Amino acid sequence: MDRPLLGKIALVTGASRGIGRAIAERLARDGADIAIHYGSSRLDAEALAQLCQGLGVRTAVIQADLTDLSDQGGAVRLFAETVRALGVPDIVVNNAGTGRFGPVSDITADDLANVLAVNAAAPLLMAREAARQMRPGGRIINIGSVITDMPAAKRAVYAASKGAVHAMTGVLAQELGPLGITINTVAPGVTNTDRFKVGDASRVPEITSRTALGRIGEPADIAAVVAWLAGPDAAWITGEVIRASGGLRGL
Structure with a gap:
């Protein structure tokens, strides 16, 4: 089996x-050791760790509150604990996300602070830690x-x-390029996750x-694009936002 990421360490x-x-x-199937971050779903994270270990890779399960933007919490602690458990990551995937949906007139200050x-902010702090510690050849992939x-x-x-993530990708590519680190963003379209099933499943015929x-889309569709960006064939790609939507035109 081809394992292009064998010997690499990935933080997701x-x-x-x-x-x-x-x-x-x-x-993990591509050979990378995996640091599995979670916010509150510990049992799900541990089950994933067992699956990945069955694929022959090392894992670490790490809880972190990414709303904590201090220098001793959230993203900073997550990166540090990954280093302690597995080593400096070669691949960082900033996938964690949250949303507050509703009319702009109903938005609270807490909604705004938590989502941003x-x-x-957490992906930006992760990029900062990567710039300080990641080796040449490193990959940062935002969602x-x-x-x-x-x-x-x-x-x-x-x-x-998400607009902030797209904008920072191009800027950080210019800063991280001289360090030998690439950074790209994958922009999914509508994807079949639990969140979608709860909120928008009735719209499947319309969206289709x-x-x-x-x-x-399926989560595996997005994972395939991320895996390509993390692998050797994407070494010349940086600063890009890649739409992975199956050709979606309009929400």
């Missing part, structure tokens, strides 16, 4: 469920969203946070009709 945030779980499993902290190209009502805070490939 928000890895216990959904897209993050699929990414962690795919990177997890979705935008963005097609919401930045396909505006939809009641998603202002989420769109603002707007998607060139005739279905909604």
